Amino acid sequence: MSDLTLELSNIAKNYNVGQENGVNVLRSVDLKIKAGEIVALVAPSGAGKSTLLHIAGLLDTPDTGQVKIAGQDVTGLSDRKRTAIRREDVGFVYQFHHLLPEFTALENIVLPQLANGVAAAKAEAHAQDLLTRVGVAHRAAHRPAALSGGEQQRVAFCRALANSPSLLLADEPTGNLDPGTSDQVFAALMELVRGTGLSAVIATHNLDLAARMDRQLRLDDGALVTL
């Protein structure tokens, strides 16, 4: 078993390959994330951070290079196997919550567990525990529309962790919130991640938030540099 949750080696990604307007978004990305490590990814808009997170989370494939998750080389695997690994090992959080509007907060966290074969009672208990950890257990029976923006994001964090992944990938997780709320919600995310011991790559434009993580990296001209 590797002590690296995520390992990217020499990743390159070019959109519209061969065309005049081809974009070389990632040229040579190397990244090693240890178990339990939380890394900030800082990048100007358009620098390719979503592309990088999608490749790390097996939602996209690189043109060249290698992706390893929990020591397993996933680069050449079939779509079906990549999907299975993604479901089991990777949690995603975006700037917008993307919760299912017709289900309650609790149900939004239960459903991915049921899809993974967890029994209903166990899934509900786990969902309640996650909601308690981020301070919104009292909102468990509410639908997303009845929650504040900060509460919606807290529920989205719980959903991302529902199936106990080893890696969390977050793309501007508090970017849609006002600064005061963003600060509190970010603190809740950090506590949740630290409490569960998983590894995380969190993209943010906010250097104050980045400074609260273990390591800060910037995506610069298609490669990662330490800040």
Ligand SMILES: Nc1ncnc2c1ncn2[C@@H]1O[C@H](COP(=O)(O)OP(=O)(O)OP(=O)(O)O)[C@@H](O)[C@H]1O
């Ligand atoms: N499917 C695609 N086809 C062609 N070009 C793309 C595609 N996806 C992204 N790009 C281009 O690649 C570059 C990086 O995009 P990406 O979404 O990774 O940036 P980002 O750093 O996440 O930006 P933002 O912070 O604005 O979301 C941009 O110039 C974008 O226009």
